[in-house]
Amino acid sequence: xxxxxxxxxxxxxxxxxxxxxxxxxxxxxxxxxxxxxxxxxxxxxxxxxxxxxxxxxxxxxxxxxxxxxxxxxxxxxxxxxxxxxxxxxxxxxxxxxxxxxxxxxxxxxxxxxxxxxxxxxxxxxxxxxxxxxxxxxxxxxxxxxxxxxxxxxxxxxxxxxxxxxxxxxxxxxxxxxxxxxxxxxxxxxxxxxxxxxxxxxxxxxxxxxxxxxxxxxxxxxxxxxxxxxxxxxxxxxxxxxxxxxxxxxxxxxx
Ligand code: G
Ligand code: G
Ligand code: MN
Ligand code: NA
Numbered sequence: 001x002x003x004x005x006x007x008x009x010x011x012x013x014x015x016x017x018x019x020x021x022x023x024x025x026x027x028x029x030x031x032x033x034x035x036x037x038x039x040x041x042x043x044x045x046x047x048x049x050x051x052x053x054x055x056x057x058x059x060x061x062x063x064x065x066x067x068x069x070x071x072x073x074x075x076x077x078x079x080x081x082x083x084x085x086x087x088x089x090x091x092x093x094x095x096x097x098x099x100x101x102x103x104x105x106x107x108x109x110x111x112x113x114x115x116x117x118x119x120x121x122x123x124x125x126x127x128x129x130x131x132x133x134x135x136x137x138x139x140x141x142x143x144x145x146x147x148x149x150x151x152x153x154x155x156x157x158x159x160x161x162x163x164x165x166x167x168x169x170x171x172x173x174x175x176x177x178x179x180x181x182x183x184x185x186x187x188x189x190x191x192x193x194x195x196x197x198x199x200x201x202x203x204x205x206x207x208x209x210x211x212x213x214x215x216x217x218x219x220x221x222x223x224x225x226x227x228x229x230x231x232x233x234x235x236x237x238x239x240x241x242x243x244x245x246x247x248x249x250x251x252x253x254x
Contacts (some may be wrong), residue, residue, distance in 0.1 A: 017041075026233040034091075040053050092123065102135075122151050130161070158178065177200065181214040210231060
């Protein structure tokens with residue numbers, strides 16, 4: 001209950017921030033996209049994990065407001081970085097929750113955010129999870145179509161952990177698959193897992209989907225992902241989520 005009230009206050013006082021984690025091309029070692037990750041440093045308790053504060057925000061009905069605020073913050077930040085970058089474009093991938101996406105005002109809010117921040121739609125990707133598809137009432141397919149019609153890309157996060165991963169990429173318009181880190185963790189130990197990861201990467205190539213391997217923590221995992229031809233890699237080995245100041249340093253801008 002204390003945290004519930006604190007979240008309302010945190011929203012009023014703008015205590016929520018974003019960290020950014022680069023998503024690399026494992027062959028060139030360069031990155032052209034970052035994932036935005038919400039952070040809350042509670043004035044007394046210190047860092048509260050996003051899974052905790054997002055679910056409380058959900059309970060008390062402020063997830064649309066909080067999610068909108070974070071989306072706007074990410075777009076504004078990355079638009080500002082792009083204005084300082086020469087010969088290079090940086091995209092941003094933002095996690096969105098089911099209730100945020102399903103909210104009737106979402107598309108208008110998104111359009112307003114893109115227009116206010118000036119971020120080109122093609123530089124924005126929304127990360128959704130398979131729970132979005134559990135309430136299959138036809139609205140989701142239309143929503144994804146409309147997003148992509150505006151030029152915003154859609155990534156399926158934590159791919160492979162849900163109920164019917166293949167049905168989702170068969171039936172919905174998706175641009176990117178993020179292979180869940182549980183597969184990356186197991187793939188060097190189990191041939192079967194390695195075969196599944198290889199199959200997802202091949203499927204991505206066939207269907208012209210972008211594929212990101214998540215949770216790369218060791219050189220061996222990186223080497224294997226590269227060998228399999230996975231076009232994108234993300235994980236603590238390459239870079240941890242970092243505050244905007246540090247990411248700016250990495251981009252050699254101020
Ligand atoms: O950063 P960390 O690993 O603690 O994130 C935990 C979870 O919180 C992840 O599943 C991530 O997708 C989710 N998350 C992080 N930032 C955001 C955000 O801005 N919006 C939403 N809806 N979820 C987020
Ligand atoms: O559910 P989602 O994929 O959005 O979760 C993203 C979370 O994964 C972030 O909170 C980030 O801190 C975490 N993360 C990023 N790279 C790694 C990694 O290499 N290992 C682990 N264990 N977590 C990671
Ligand atoms: Mn994510
Ligand atoms: Na994920």
